[in-house]
Amino acid sequence: MDPDFSFYSRRFRMTGSLDNVYETLAGLDSPELRFAYARDLLKVHGMLPTELMRPGKELMIKREMTDKLLRIGHEHFHGRDFVLALKTYTKCVKYTEPGTVQHAYALAYRSAVYYHLWKLPLEVRYELCLTDIRRAIESQYPTQLLYKLYEQAGHTEYNLGRGEKAKLNYSECLKRLDDGVMTAEQRSQHKKLIKEYIKKCDDLEERNIPVDQHSIEKLSGGKHPVIPALSKLVKLQCSPTMGRGVFATEDINPGDVVAVDEPYISGASLHNSLLCHYDKCMKLTCSIIPCPNCSLVYFCSKECMQKANEDGHALECPIMFSIKSLPGDINLNQLAMRWFVREYFKLNLINYYVLVKKLLEIYKEPMVRGFSDSHVYNSENFVTAFSMHCNEKEISMDLLLFYFCLGAVMFEYLMISGIDIPNSYLNTIGASLVRMLFILDTHCRKLTVNAPCIPAELTKRSTLPIAYSLYPTIYLFNHSCDPNIRCSGDMSDRIRVMKAIQPIPKGSQLLMSYGVDFKKENKETRINELSDLFKFNCECQACVENWPINCYTPIRLTSLNLLNVNLADTITKECKKFMELTTNESFKQAPHLHLNYLYDFLKLLFCNVKRPFKLYENCVTWICIAHTSVKIKDLELLDLSL
Numbered sequence: 001m002d003p004d005f006s007f008y009s010r011r012f013r014m015t016g017s018l019d020n021v022y023e024t025l026a027g028l029d030s031p032e033l034r035f036a037y038a039r040d041l042l043k044v045h046g047m048l049p050t051e052l053m054r055p056g057k058e059l060m061i062k063r064e065m066t067d068k069l070l071r072i073g074h075e076h077f078h079g080r081d082f083v084l085a086l087k088t089y090t091k092c093v094k095y096t097e098p099g100t101v102q103h104a105y106a107l108a109y110r111s112a113v114y115y116h117l118w119k120l121p122l123e124v125r126y127e128l129c130l131t132d133i134r135r136a137i138e139s140q141y142p143t144q145l146l147y148k149l150y151e152q153a154g155h156t157e158y159n160l161g162r163g164e165k166a167k168l169n170y171s172e173c174l175k176r177l178d179d180g181v182m183t184a185e186q187r188s189q190h191k192k193l194i195k196e197y198i199k200k201c202d203d204l205e206e207r208n209i210p211v212d213q214h215s216i217e218k219l220s221g222g223k224h225p226v227i228p229a230l231s232k233l234v235k236l237q238c239s240p241t242m243g244r245g246v247f248a249t250e251d252i253n254p255g256d257v258v259a260v261d262e263p264y265i266s267g268a269s270l271h272n273s274l275l276c277h278y279d280k281c282m283k284l285t286c287s288i289i290p291c292p293n294c295s296l297v298y299f300c301s302k303e304c305m306q307k308a309n310e311d312g313h314a315l316e317c318p319i320m321f322s323i324k325s326l327p328g329d330i331n332l333n334q335l336a337m338r339w340f341v342r343e344y345f346k347l348n349l350i351n352y353y354v355l356v357k358k359l360l361e362i363y364k365e366p367m368v369r370g371f372s373d374s375h376v377y378n379s380e381n382f383v384t385a386f387s388m389h390c391n392e393k394e395i396s397m398d399l400l401l402f403y404f405c406l407g408a409v410m411f412e413y414l415m416i417s418g419i420d421i422p423n424s425y426l427n428t429i430g431a432s433l434v435r436m437l438f439i440l441d442t443h444c445r446k447l448t449v450n451a452p453c454i455p456a457e458l459t460k461r462s463t464l465p466i467a468y469s470l471y472p473t474i475y476l477f478n479h480s481c482d483p484n485i486r487c488s489g490d491m492s493d494r495i496r497v498m499k500a501i502q503p504i505p506k507g508s509q510l511l512m513s514y515g516v517d518f519k520k521e522n523k524e525t526r527i528n529e530l531s532d533l534f535k536f537n538c539e540c541q542a543c544v545e546n547w548p549i550n551c552y553t554p555i556r557l558t559s560l561n562l563l564n565v566n567l568a569d570t571i572t573k574e575c576k577k578f579m580e581l582t583t584n585e586s587f588k589q590a591p592h593l594h595l596n597y598l599y600d601f602l603k604l605l606f607c608n609v610k611r612p613f614k615l616y617e618n619c620v621t622w623i624c625i626a627h628t629s630v631k632i633k634d635l636e637l638l639d640l641s642l
C-alpha cells in the first residue's frame with residue numbers, strides 16, 4: 001500500500017482551513033518557524049498525542065496463540081513439511097518472550113526442523129540448529145529434558161566434522177541423563193548409546209569447513225585523509241550545476257575502488273523478519289529473536305540485541321509502537337526516529353542543539369554544508385548526512401505540511417516518553433527531526449542502492465529491498481545518466497563498494513546513476529523521472545548533449561566518430577575481437593574472468609572514439625555485469641515470508 005502523504009492536508013481540508021494553512025506555511029522561511037506553526041496547528045485541532053500507544057492487547061493475543069501454533073508446528077513436522085513447520089515455530093519464537101519456557105520450546109522444536117531441512121545446504125542448517133539449541137538452553141528449557149538438546153547438539157557437531165565439540169556435548173548429555181524422567185533400565189541403555197557416540201568421535205578426522213569470508217575490497221590509492229570512506233584519488237568540490245560532488249585528483253581506471261561505505265543509519269523493512277535489525281550487523285538469518293519489550297525489531301543474537309540497546313534502541317523502544325501507527329512510510333518514520341535518538345543522546349542536548357542550529361541555517365550553501373570556517377570538510381557521518389541536499393523548495397505543499405506535522409507528532413511522542421527538551425530549544429530540535437524525515441524521503445525511499453536487496457526471483461536480476469540504509473558518503477556522488485562509477489558486489493551486502501566502470505580522467509567528476517540510464521530511456525522520460533523522484537533537472541552530459549538511446553547509437557567506425565584516424569586499423573581489429581568474444585557462450589557465463597581485457601578495450605575506445613558508440617556502451621554494460629555478483633543466498637532457496 002502506498003504511503004498516505006495527504007493525511008494531514010485532508011484533515012485540515014475537512015475543517016475548511018487548508019488554504020490558510022498552505023499560505024501561512026509558505027510564508028515562513030525558517031524550518032524552526034514552520035515546525036512551531038505545525039505543532040500549534042495540531043494542538044489547536046486536537047491532533048497532538050497525549051499518551052503513547054502500547055501493543056498490550058495485540059501482544060497478549062499473540063502470546064495466547066503460541067500453544068496452538070506449537071501444536072500446528074508439530075503436525076507439520078511429523079507430516080515432514082519442514083518449511084511450514086519452520087514458519088510456524090518461527091512465529092512462536094517471535095510471539096514468546098526470551099527467558100520463558102514457551103520460548104525455549106519454540107527454539108528447541110525449530111532446531112529440530114533445521115536439522116532436517118534438506119532444502120538448506122548442510123553447513124547452514126546445522127549451524128542454525130546449533131544456534132537455536134544454544135538459545136533454548138539459555139532460555140529456561142526444562143532441566144529434565146536438557147539431555148535431549150545436548151544429544152542433538154552432539155549429533156550436529158559430529159555431522160559438521162567437529163569431533164571435539166561433539167564429544168563435549170555428548171559428555172554433557174551423559175550428565176544430564178540423570179535428570180531425565182525414565183526408568184533405570186532406559187537410562188542405562190541410553191548412556192551406553194551415548195558412550196558409543198563418544199567413541200565414534202575419536203575416529204572422526206577434524207574437517208575444516210570453509211567459512212564464507214566476505215573479502216572487503218580495498219580503496220584504490222588508499223584512504224582519503226579527511227573522508228575515510230573515499231579513495232585518496234578524489235576530492236570534494238562544488239560544481240555550478242550539481243552542488244557538492246566528488247572529483248578525481250588523479251586518473252582513475254575502470255575497476256578502481258573509489259568508495260567503501262557502511263550504512264550510517266539503517267533499519268530492516270518492517271515486513272521482513274529475516275534480517276538482524278541491529279544496523280551494524282544486518283545479517284540475513286532465519287534464526288531471529290524479537291526485542292522482548294516492543295516485539296517490533298528482531299536480532300540474530302543476544303549480543304546484537306544488547307549492542308542495539310546501547311546504540312539507542314532502548315530509547316526508541318517505548319515509542320516504537322506509536323511510530324508504527326503513524327501515517328507515511330513506516331520504515332522511514334522509524335529510521336528517522338532511530339537517527340534522531342541516536343545522535344541526540346550521543347551529543348547531548350546543548351551540543352546537538354548548537355550543531356543542528358548551525359546546519360539548519362547554512363544548508364542552503366552547498367560548499368558551506370559540512371565545511372568548517374577554514375574550508376576543511378568535516379567527515380562526521382552526521383554532518384555529511386544531515387547537510388545532504390534535498391531540494392525542499394521543489395516539494396509540494398502537501399508533502400511539506402505532511403512532514404512538519406509528522407515531525408511534530410513524533411516529537412510529542414518522544415517528550416511523552418520522558419525526553420525533556422526546554423522550550424527555547426524545542427523548535428530547532430523539532431525542525432532537525434523534520435529535516436531527517438526529508439533527507440530519508442529523498443535519499444532512502446527512492447534509491448534502491450540504499451536498500452540491501454535479495455533477488456526477487458531466482459532466475460532474474462530484479463531485487464527486493466529488505467532494509468533501508470543511509471550511506472553518507474555514497475550520497476556525495478551526483479547523478480549521471482551515463483555513470484562512470486557503480487556499486488559492485490552482492491546487493492545484499494551491508495558494505496557498499498563503489499567501483500569505476502569507465503576511465504575517469506583527473507579533474508572529472510565521479511558520477512553514479514540514481515536509477516536511470518541514457519541507453520534504456522530517452523531524455524524526456526529520464527528528465528521526468530528524476531524531477532519526479534529527486535526534484536532536479538539533470539545536467540549530465542548525456543542529457544545536455546541529448547545522446548540517443550541504445551538502439552540508435554552508432555555502431556560503425558566512421559570519420560565522424562573516430563578521433564584518431566592513425567589508429568583506425570587497430571581499433572577496427574579490436575572491435576571485431578570484442579564482438580567475437582562477447583557472443584561467445586563461455587564469456588557470457590563468466591565475464592568477470594575477462595575484466596582486464598574489457599578494461600583495456602574500453603580505455604582504447606575512450607581515448608580514440610567519440611561517444612556514444614555502441615561497442616563502448618556494450619563494454620561498459622559487460623563491466624557492470626562482471627562487477628555485480630548477485631549471489632543466490634542459501635536463505636532465498638526457501639519461501640520464508642514469515
Ligand SMILES: C[S@@+](CC[C@H](N)C(=O)[O-])C[C@H]1O[C@@H](n2cnc3c(N)ncnc32)[C@H](O)[C@@H]1O
Pocket residue numbers: 241242243244245366387388389390391443475476477478479480534535536537538539540
Ligand atoms: C545525493 S545529493 C548529491 C550531493 C549534492 N550535490 C549535495 O550538494 O549534497 C543529490 C542532489 O545533488 C544534485 N544533483 C545530483 N545529480 C545531479 C544532476 N545530474 N544534475 C543536477 N543536479 C544534480 C541535486 O540537487 C540532487 O538533489
